[in-house]
Amino acid sequence: MSKTDHSNNISTPKHLAIVGATGAVGIEMMKVLERRNFPVASLRLLASPRSAGKSLEFRGEQIVVEPLTENSFKGIDIALFSAGGGISKEFAPHAVKAGAIVVDNSSAFRMDAGVPLVVPEINAADAGSHSGILANPNCTTAITLMAVHPLHRAFGLKRIIASSYQAVSGTGARAIEELRQQVDEISQGRPVTKDVYPHQIAFNVLPHVDSFLEDGYTREEMKMQNEGRRILHLPHFTASVTCVRVPVYRAHSVAVTAEFENPVSLEKAREVLMEAPGITLHDDPSKAIYPMPIECSGEDNCRVGRLRLDCALPNALTFWVSGDQLLKGAALNAVQIAELL
Amino acid sequence: MSKTDHSNNISTPKHLAIVGATGAVGIEMMKVLERRNFPVASLRLLASPRSAGKSLEFRGEQIVVEPLTENSFKGIDIALFSAGGGISKEFAPHAVKAGAIVVDNSSAFRMDAGVPLVVPEINAADAGSHSGILANPNCTTAITLMAVHPLHRAFGLKRIIASSYQAVSGTGARAIEELRQQVDEISQGRPVTKDVYPHQIAFNVLPHVDSFLEDGYTREEMKMQNEGRRILHLPHFTASVTCVRVPVYRAHSVAVTAEFENPVSLEKAREVLMEAPGITLHDDPSKAIYPMPIECSGEDNCRVGRLRLDCALPNALTFWVSGDQLLKGAALNAVQIAELL
DSSP: TTHHHHHHHHOOOOOEETTTSHHHHHHHHHHHHHHHHHOOOEEEEEEOTTTTTTTEEEEEEEEEEEOOTTTTEEEOOOEEOOOOOOOOHHHHHHHTTOOOEEEEESSSTTTTTTTTTTOHHHGGGGGOOOOSSEOOHHHHHHHHHHHHHHHHHHOEEEEEEEEEEGGEEEEEEEEHHHHHHHHHHHHEEEEEEOOOSSSSTTTTOOOOOSSSSTSOHHHHHHHHHHHHHHTOOOOOEEEEEEEOOSSOOEEEEEEEEEEEESSOOOHHHHHHHHHTTTTEEEOOOGGTTTOOHHTTTTOEEEEEEEEESSSSTTEEEEEEEEEEIIIIIIIIHHHHHHHHH | OOTTTHHHHHOOOEEEEEEESSHHHHHHHHHHHOOOOOEEEEEEEEEETTTTEEEEEEEEEEEEEEEOOOTTTTTSSEEEEEEEHHHHHHHHHHHTTTTOOEEEOOOSSTOOSSSOOOOOHHGGGGGGGGGSSOOOHHHHHHHHHHHHHHHHHOOOOEEEEEEEEGGGGGHHHHHHHHHHHHHHHHHHOOOOSSSSSOOOOOOOOBBBBSOOOTTTHHHHHHHHHHHHHHHTTTOOOOEEEEEEEOOOSSSSEEEEEEEEESOOHHHHHHHHHHHHHEEEEOBBGTTBBOHHHHHHTTTTEEEEEEEEEOOSSTEEEEEEEEOOTIIIIIIHHHHHHHHHH
């Protein structure tokens, strides 16, 4: 075979479908496909009957959103799912049966042994072993691991203790509107309307993301350990996380203390972080340069900063990472997985 | 001596002064003195020449704020200082010379071996050994230690890894106004004005509280370890903290992982937290009950919740604490120290 065969193979245009096209992540998926010049032969937009009939623009053309049915996947090569775990569980098998490969952004299949859970910068090779479905990791997990993985390669990861600062867009469009409305209500002295979150989110923080497990952690908090073990190929890795919703519109941040098997050095840590794909070191505190959610919004790369030798744990580094959870935590990572196929 | 001597002694009315009376903490100090029926013989309000001449109400009477000078402390028994480290360093010695006992809310004397650093619920006995000055701890440290101390007594504290979610009122009245103004500017589509913080605080989070040290931690972050060692009498205690400013008006929150020398149990932890003074256990996640800054604002007690066995560190507990940093973190603790005298 000639040298060009491989690249020809990559760029063979694909017939794509997006399930949940009208959601926050679905819309980002279209933008990412455009921005990365993904070879799209055709794009089918699928959503609930309620959203069907709307038109969305893709590469200058209007595409009418169709209602999702069992028969939506005929002729589709790759289906990007982002419409919640229930929809994925019900419709991904139909997509696979119709011959499509599914890249699923929900948590439905992430822990299935037969489903690769992939962050392309970390474990791209895992994508090769799929049986029709590949899973996209949890947003906070993906953003954190982007910074942790290069350090793991250098020093051998043992465990993580982390606290998150998660934006309302992680909950969806209604949560964005709820924050906006509450801010207006407070500035006008009116009572605060609560609908999406159990408590006021404006000018408050909620140590509550996803539902609670019996041991007192939330499902969201345990994803770092459960998904991290699969992505990093570290079956004994442990992670204790506190996930907190903050009144930020977009981009998640995480304060991370990572303990390693081997001695760490700041020089080496900086070096591997600067060389790693998909992350940018923003770390000059004397000039007030550190990652912040408002600067990471809309940016593909995750930003890492506040890097320091941990003063309480030996062989440990503490740092701060921010990333756009709609991009690296969802749409970008899903399209990157599709690029691997 | 009769049994009543001691209580008579406590209630002998004192001549008080508040330095920094017009600041956020100074105003809270007056409210706390009123609320706790502190035996006040007279109250002198002191501030910068700029604020002097204003009148503030105390127990139904108007008191005119006087300009702070070297001679302000004649006849004063107890002077509560909350006007920044520079003012404390310059004027506390004059107060002591005039015969007053100083309770200082700044960081000026906290690490001086001859100055007791006191959280009355934890180390009240230390107050006895003062030489005229007693120090009030950092707000985030005080709030965190209120929850940590009962657990330390039960299990023997080894180290802490923590991340904070700190309100803008910790910075002062101008920061409260800056958040309010930025929210208005954003809702009106106008450019955002930055003055107090180096970056926008509205709908953002800043991993930057206080100034940076050479090792990459901030001064604020190291206070937990440095002040914690003195308050807990644990010279080898270590604490790795990431301090983060969040767009909340009042009350700080901290996600804490505390590792102990001895095995921990949730039952025992709950028991000691329920019995401990100054804290309230708000911990029923299934009913969305956990500490939140908007509920702790104006409340003397700190709230503890999200208590769980740590899944990454042995002999460790992870929990969430919120407290009003103007009260337990400042004014309340200072008045409680004055009550010990």
